Amino acid sequence: MNEHRYADADIAAVERAIAERRDIRHFVPGELPAGLLERLVEAAHLAPSVGYMQPTRFVRVADPERRAALWRVVEAERQATGAALTSRNAEFMTLKIEGIREAAEVLVVALMPGREPHIFGRRTLPEMDVASAACGIQNMWLLARAEGIGLGWVSFFDPDAVAELLEMPAGARPIAILCIGPVAEFTPQPLLETLGWGRRLPLEDVLFEERWPAGAGATPKAY
Template sequence: MNETNQHAFSPEERAAVYRAIAERRDMRHFCGGEVAPELLARLLQAAHAAPSVGLMQPWRFIRIADRDLRAQIGALVEAERVRTAEALGERGEEFMRLKVEGIGDCAELLVAALMDGREAHVFGRRTLPEMDLASLACAIQNLWLAARAEGLGMGWVSLFDPQALAELLGMPAGSKPVALLCLGPVREFYPAPMLELEGWTEPRPLAELIYRDRWGERE
């Protein structure tokens, strides 16, 4: 092995990493079941291993174990789903036919949130205060990829009023819920992103999104 590759994983290990990335899906269809406590702990540890600016680790995860509380969260999502459909205008009816969450039938529901007191972390945030959100997104992606490797589906739900959800969960001022994460067994993984399969939109090719030296200039 030459010097530039001495830290690389084995071909089999690399293939597994790239497979998890390629087959990760934003899942909406779950089949109940459960996630063993030790497996959930592994997944959350993977999330906690994410990079964070200034090592601030701004993520907080709330496991929703109470079924009544889960139902209340589902009601918040449904209310926002209706408002989103109204905002979409002529595509509203088409949107309402989409399945946009699996809160009622996933095995585990997690709330991923930003902590309060983030203003104290200046390192890396003075010019880019959004880096706390970027750090949380990295943790969510770690969790997503680990879940796929473990054979579990995960879906990121963002249709909710953050203030209403924060109040429902008794979150302190300055903290903010960012994602509802539906996690659990699925019968199958989508062969492509669900919104592509449903004809809602199409992903853009990578070549259109890479520039060289100046914005808009391509190879």
């Protein structure tokens, strides 16, 4: 008997949120329920952070003109990425970023300035600040899904341009734009899997025993 174990229904709910979480690209009109945005940020703030450095900061972007400027920064990188994906340019360009203009809420996630002295857990792995922030974003994603609200993570943008637009201090680094709002549906499969960009790898391709087998775990074919 494990006294710390959740009830079966609670465990099933956690597993369902994990399985049904989706990276949302299309939103419908509507606002978030009162207090939900704060709860989402609180969920992120409760996530683990390496060395308890708590590096994650959020900038809410609500002004239509600033959102439009943010969209232009992202659109410029979308065009550049599409040009680099020469063999699949047409397919990539069908992926839209209108959530930045249409979603109920937009949050830019950034790493705080002055991270360099925080070496607890980061001396040889400085990227653990990004990993810590990602843990928080996943918490937000799962809570949003449980609430029936969509969340999309936009990652193609020039971080320097976003930092300038949002008047971030020197050393702060934006790593994500989160579009959050009501959706028409949560698809059975991830969008990119549905569009043929990739497939979910079987566990035997990602879980090894004791050592990394020769020839195993290669990166899936890229585009």
